[in-house]
Amino acid sequence: MLTSAINLILAGTNLSRLIEGLGVTIEISVLSIFFGTILGGFLGLLWSNVTGAERGFFRTYLEIFRIVPTIPLLFLFYYTFPRDLNFNLPATAVSVLVFSLWFGAEFSDIVRAAVQSVAKGQKESAYAIGLTAWQSYRYVLLPQSLVNILPAYINLSTRIIKTTSILLLISVTEVITVGQQIIEANSSNRAVPLVVYGLIALFYFLINGTLTWLSKKIERKVVANDR
């Protein structure tokens, strides 16, 4: 049963469709990470320079995306807002929008924490030797914060990639949807779901595992350089 299932998967266009679906997953993830990085970086830098009540604004934005699970968020943007605000976006665009906003929120917190963790003395010393705010960020603060940001950044990215699995709920044809189609087409063989979902799990594992491994490698290199 198992070997016939494996043969079924490899037959015909099944594998290529799965890879296509994986491509959609990766595309949505990369776009979301890209936009989210810009948004989050910008907001994070702003946040770290702001005091008092204005901080509350950033914190609220972050906490909204932390408290609401992704599925309701997705449905909000896919069903509710289009009806109320009268615009229509395809499912993939909505997905990128929601994930970018989420990534931006989480990333802004990471950036803020990293920038604030670089010793206050660095900022003051930079001003003392006459660097402008822009220069002090460019040459002193950001390079040092980048070390702190990288592990959390990769961690967040892998979370985004994993959460794209949710998109099957708003009919995005990503890898799991294709998997389900294959399973339905071959419903006579009971071992097919095992192989299909196992394969998809392997895909995710390879992508995320590689990213995590990369981040650990970079981390070690940077720590070694610091000595």
Added chain:
Amino acid sequence: MSWIYIQQAIPAFINGFFLTLKLATIGIIGALLLGIVVAFWLYYQVIGHHVLRVYIAVSRNTPLLIQLFFIYYGLPGIGLKIPAEQTAIIGLIFLGGSYMADAFLGGLEAVPKIQVESGQVIGLSTWQLARYVIFPQGILYSLPAIGANIIFLIKETSIFTVIAIPEITNTALDLIGQNYRSNEYLLMMVVSYAIILIPLSLGLSWVERRLRRVNFSN
């Protein structure tokens, strides 16, 4: 936004709320236990700890949804049929365990070496060291991460909707499918999660703040 629909849906949401709570609680407790065991296993590098590293890598890099599908739809293929609720709990413990293990391990490793060495110098056995020095302090250091993980796991329960478990998200999506009043039901869904998560988040921040004062005791 019509109040009638909200009112009529309250019983369903209450059921979903308590189911979410029940699954989350069992899952989190299981994850904590598994996490502690795995963390100590890794910390003392007991035989087989490499296998555990693989476990952590697999469970952290694959989505919970796939893990659930694999258990719920895949395993029956080799004759292992697990009902939906048990699948959900197993999935949560499997995933949560590795996140908790990472958090605990971080906490254990954060205990200053001086503590361990001092303990050894005054003649404590490995077991006494673990019980009186490493474990208490390790837990303290890992609490922020544990807190974040708990919140994460509660949010992950919304994924159970894909195997038709009538928790909060499923209740909302189901009702939306029936009545198309997405505004009302999404609002109730967000409120249900907020009722759980906001107090939890505030409580954990409070605990973290108390802990930061403790840390100066070194």
